[in-house]
Amino acid sequence: MKRMLTAAALGVSVIGTGACVSSAAYTARVEAANPPIGDMVEVNGSKVHVIQQGETGTPVLMIHGASANAREFTWTLGPRLEDDYRLLMADRPGHGYSQRPDDASELGVQAAQMAGVLDALAPGEKAVLVGHSFGGAVALRVALDRPDLVKGLVLLAPVTHDWGGGGQAWYNSFAAPPVIGPVFSQLVPIVGPQQVASGIDGVFDPAPVPENYFEKSAIGLLFRPPNFRANARDVQALEEELAKQSKRYGELTVPIVVFSGSGDTVITPKVHVGRLKKQVPVDLVILPAEGHMPHHAEGEAVADAIRRLASSEISG
Template sequence: MLTATAITLAGLGAAAGLASGAYTSRIHKAHPASGQRVDVGGYGVHVLEAGKAGPPVLMIHGASANAREFTWTLAPRLEQEFRVLMADRPGHGHSRRPPGAETLGVQAAQMAGVLDTLAPGERAVVVGHSFGGAVALRLALDRPDLVKGLVLLAPVTHDWGGEGHAWYNRFASSRLIGPAFSQVVPLVGPAQVEAGIGGVFDPSPAPEGYYDKSGIGLLFRPAAFRANARDVRVLDRELGEQSKRYGELSVPITVFSGSKDTVITPAKHTARLKKQTDIDLIILPEEGHMPHHQHGPDVADAIRRLASSPETR
């Protein structure tokens, strides 16, 4: 016989499941899969495009985000000169998630598949923000034939000891309790994150309407939230191994780093990358973790420079 507590928990779980289903349906209507799907190893990668001609530029978003991050920031500055490809990472936005997608190697392979399909025989400038910077670096390591240069925006590049993990990622990434825990996330997550956006941009102001324009609400679908949690939980270990290879990098790299970034510590990432390989490091003295918003023109100019560069370094 079920106890009263078990019945109550079952009822709460069912209610949360219904609420999360309604949330998912609503957020898909607000932010539909409006790009094209590229099949990579049997798993669709959702790609938004801007510009019809010119050299390819591939943009890779960070954690808790999706490809819409770039549709209203960088893409409008480049679409007259380039073919801009903005890809949802595996399990994020509207991309499917293959086995092992928490590893940087699999994430980079999915991005490589986008270039193999949409820009065959060409080399792209690859832009990576935050977590996307780690993926962009892995793409340049594993498939240098696809990459003409890297523009990294507040990138996560090295292992940092794992401190700073949010408690909810531990629960959400658990195979045992993660599925149930993530059903509750749509009920509380959106309001909390929307209220705390300013801290990511600080000391720069957060752009008006950022949450909706970037489709951040897609994060709180249960499957997407779990995918994000698994990515973040293993990133420290993944970067501990990946960073040993940075001496192999053979493409020009420009890095934009906000000196007042409180999401990552630049000294633990970009400063260490500079010691291992030749990079053009642009330090922004009054900037946080989102340099492509306040410094969009400078980032676009860096992309243009790398696109016009005749050779790798």
């Protein structure tokens, strides 16, 4: 029996070593294909990777959702707005090329990092905040904690409230824990990228997936083990964080525009924006032919909302 256990342990060790080698090779390849293209901004002792487009005008801070990074906006909203506004597209903590401070699964910590970007790059100015999905929760938290920085919010399929449990991808429960997570995440680069196609279809459905979406948005960066663990920890902590945060929404005074796809199956809109509307005035744009990614096919409508808030004299 002892020999069998020793052999089994050796086998696990060999597999683990092989996985580490494979994940290191994957990380090197994906980072070579998708290097950092922004600036590293020091915020609260950690660096935030910020991609900037446009040089003048009202600052617009864009905050991406789960499983994504700041490149999500560089080819969707960026080209529509860069001539008239100063766009700041930030990787959330532990995503893309941003460092991850302690307790970064807390929305308050993520919001502080985003607020720090504005303090550093747009001091004394109020910005329009754009948040997609998880990024919508962070944008709301910035508006709650630092209203002095916010001119208005444009939320894209935002997650805003606790949803009654469930809905978690099985792999997050393996990737998030501190002991098993690092080991499990070494396997992700081996199988994750090949399995993601069906998941992307579901995120966009009923709208089609844009051509070369995976490459243009650098989704491959997600499958680096530290990035994958950061994403899992964020998602695992989100419901409890939102249960606390949503109690404060009555404090919001800035104008809020929400784009919500009727076909969204990633979240249930009535659980989120439906409840948000009961707490604070919201300009709701319902998109009957969209799912969870309205800033792609409806990018011009989203850009118009950003322009409207940027030019408004209403500033909370």
